[in-house]
Amino acid sequence: MASSVPSIQDRTLNFDFDILNAQFNHNGRYFLKLSVKNPMFGVDGISVRLNDAEPGQEKDEAEEQTDIVEQTDIDALSTFQNHKFTFLLPRGFCKNDEQHDVFLLLEAFSLPADSSAAGHKVGEAKFAIYPRTNAPRINLKAKHHEDLYNYSGIMTLLRTLSTESISMHCGRIKYHVSFHDNRDKAPQPPRQPTPPVRQPQPRTPTPPPQPRRVRTPTPSPPPPREPTPPPREPTPPRREEPPSRLDFHVESPVPTDGPARRTTDSALGDWQKPGMYDSGFAHVAVPGKTELYVILHGARNLPALEDGRQPLPFVAVKTRSDELANRPAQGTTRTPMQATHLPWWEEGVNVVMPESGAQDDALMLTVADSPTKQVLVQYELPVHHLKPFHQYHLELVKHSKASKDGARLYATVIRKHSVLPRHPTFMYCGLEVFLRAMERPVENPVGPLVAVARIVPDYHNYKEDVLMASPRSANVTLMTVTFPSPHPSSFIVPQHQKGGYPQVSLAARPDEQPVWNHSYLFHHSRDNATIFSPTSALVIEYYPASSVVSESSWHMRSPIGFSSILLDQDVYHALTSEPGRLGVRVDGLLIQVCISSSILMSVYTGCS
Structure with missing residues (x-):
């Protein structure tokens, strides 16, 4: 039928x-x-x-x-x-x-x-x-x-x-x-x-x-038009932009182009140590400075080494000024446990630069092999393209003979200034949420968990249409940026975005009782305009980190559960009261399994 x-x-x-x-x-x-x-x-x-x-x-x-x-x-x-x-x-x-x-x-x-x-x-x-x-x-x-x-x-x-x-x-x-x-x-x-x-x-x-x-x-779409040969020239780049269009990936031991470059930076040791925020993390930069906080998720299609072997990759993060002055990286990741073209890190690095020269500087992300220090691919991201205090989810793509489909690095980047701007319409700059840890051990661990948080203006419809649907994705929109000359339009933040403006955390470990200690800041004008209304809510969804990076894309899907807090006038009064001016702690926040109405576990969280 x-x-x-x-x-x-x-x-x-x-x-x-x-x-x-x-x-x-x-x-x-x-x-x-x-x-x-x-x-x-x-x-x-x-x-x-x-x-x-x-x-x-x-x-x-x-x-x-x-x-x-x-x-x-x-x-x-x-x-x-x-x-x-x-x-x-x-x-x-x-x-x-x-x-x-x-x-x-x-x-x-x-x-x-x-x-x-x-x-x-x-x-x-x-x-x-x-x-x-x-x-x-x-x-x-x-x-x-x-x-x-x-x-x-x-x-x-x-x-x-x-x-x-x-x-x-x-x-x-x-x-x-x-x-x-x-x-x-x-x-x-x-x-x-x-x-x-x-x-x-x-x-x-x-x-x-x-x-x-x-x-x-x-x-x-070129097929309906008569002059078919001219439109076919730009077809390959369009086909490569969305990661979901890449149907397969073969790990081919193709060496890098030309003589291999070397780096003097080294990967961090102790892979099992959890990567998370430093105790001194702040949402604003030190006065006189600009900071870039980078979460390095993973990569794919990395080229092979000169001798054809698979690399043991890590990422070194610095500024272009650091590179020109031969200064070491301000932070590096650890290496995977074995050589691969498809590494997964889920680690954060903070980069600091003078505020006066930030507009002309760039973020340098260098993927290199740890044993040989051979540079596999390097991305140079101009700082002036980044809107302050917005969490960008980026797919950085660089094509070469060694990687015709493009070596792809997946990263989340936040540019921080020393002062949070305030719009005169609102009495507040934004909403800060600190996610601590699971309150009790998980009965059936599924590995490290990534927590995706967002503000939704209509919680009841969002729960019915999105949260209770199965299977589903996290609606975290990837911005694909092509190098060596990234176009400014790749960084435009849409005013109307389906699923709001979600923010992702680092992967929480240990598996049995995950600890995040992750702080979110909801500062976008649309979030500020809709919070503290009768139907708005904070929603936190939990995704297994092991299923995020695949051979074809970086895509969060099939959450194990979600938590929610209504952001109504009662919450606003609690946060603006004298006892709550330093924040309100919420213990025992329930996590609801997405495929049923049962309660799986609970977490500690706080709002300010």
Whole structure:
């Protein structure tokens, strides 16, 4: 039966979005603009019709807007006359890959009392049309007369403060949505030929597709376009960027390019000693200094030694100024227990540099073989690319003849200044959380554990849609950075990121009763804007470190459990009270197993 259902990219689809009502945080005159987005496809072939218009009455556009409503009571619900929007999506617009993310962008605009004046944008929200990773789940086996999903919900409108791009609530929309095959009999023939019209450009007699074809930016997927040879040139780098696209990896003893370089730095000894924060760790740098804290997770595709043997790798960390002055590394890792092209470290190193010259300096990460001191690969990361106090999760890639797929180093980097900036809107700079240790021994140890912490604005939905799903990943987004010339765009921190801005810890040991002693700082403007609200929470998820680095990627999946603390007004009052000004300790925080509702163990933690 599955074979009788066409794949998603072979379907002409209808996306119905009905705005049931709206409520804004301030009285005034408002209207909404809705637009369907697919960055890899453009807007070719999309059309929209309002309310219950007949097939054939749609407009050949990818966006439409409501009428104007006036809210005079802050507690009142507003309804629109133009409230139901049906977007017709051509074949190929939705695809089963990692690039064609189709979503609805809903923007709210406020109009001044003077009707002749132009309105300004006050907020926005997004709805993922395809693929769906949370409710409503999509039924890809749905037949022609069935819905792929049919759902009602409430969508929060967020407004952005221009000063520091801080997002705050400005209203909410109650909606009903459905996604299904196009069931219009009359207009279906014109809808289906739209993708083929993209290929033969000499067909000027078809006016609707041709003008839209000119407006569309050059699409990324080359197959639909006629001049196939030129787009194939950039194909290899695109294929190598996402780690999940590398289907296999063969450890090939290929020596490094040219004469081997040597390092004077040495690896640390005593592999069994746990790598964790120093007792003097702080979230801010010493006055007059800039600090970079680096967690080195692992690497893969490392080249072999000159004689073809596998290396026993370690990482030396220093600044470019240290390198030019022939100073030793400010920190190094230990080596794995045996030679490998796929090492795993999970160790932290702190690097200090003068604040005055930090913008022109760089972080040097050198992977070398411990016995021979042969340099395997080196990465030079400009400091000015890093946003202060943001925890970057990086995949550093460097291609060479010895490693055609690219030698890849996985690291988490935090740039620290001597002062935490404070936005005038908030009474606080951020939330610090110190995770100590398991309170009792683990009955069935699974090895060292990495703790991933994040602030979620709506804990109940996050728990239902994410925490209780199995299997699942940690939603820790890797930023792939290609060397020797990393592009600044690789370090842009998105303002809207699925799963928030998670922070990872070092792997906790011993296995029987893990000890983290790890401190998190949640300072991002979006986290500050949503904490201490009725539904916000701190969520800590626990992942076995042994399953993080594989031959194809660095990817945290299948947590053993999670802990949560609601960050409501009671927590805020406790933290700002006189007894809690130095922090609030929480003992016996329960860890819930992800595959059931039972309690596995408990931990010590603290907030300040």
